[in-house]
Amino acid sequence: QLQLEESGGGLVQSGGSLRLSCVGSGATMKIYTIGWFRQAPGKEREAVACISSSDERTYYADSVKGRFTISRDNAKNAVVLQMDSLSPEDTSVYYCAAPLNWIQSRWFDSSDYDYWGQGTQVTVFS
DSSP, X not given: OOEEEEEOOEEEXXXXXXXXXXXXXXXXXXXXXXXXXXXXXXXXXXXEXXXXXXXXXXEEOTTTTTTEEEEEEGXXXXXXXXXXXXXXXXXXXXXXXXXXXXXXXXXXXXXXXXEEOOOEEEEEEO
16 A cells, blocks of 8 residues: 655745655555645645656646646656745645555545555745
8 A cells, every 4th residue: 555755844044945855665655646735734635746646747726837847757756746835834744645546637636545655845935
């Protein structure tokens, strides 16, 4: 069974960058579509980015498009989320997740994802 663990969160000044990593164990990550989600206090969990397993097509929320980049590091059995030009609005706990059965048109729907990491905190100060 796939297990996911996020790392790389921290405290960063507005305009800065962070690189989050989602490392898998128990299975090969490249056969899974992997999504990144985030949840701020008092808010619903929202999709950030996704990379498909079949053709490595990427998907981004409008709020992060052009600033965040999702990619695979197969040598480390990981998926990376590079976050640039961070703003205080990006402050959240970030989670990676994988679905058993992925529906492309619903890439942003967290209810379709079955495996979740424990999350990593990202705090951006102005």
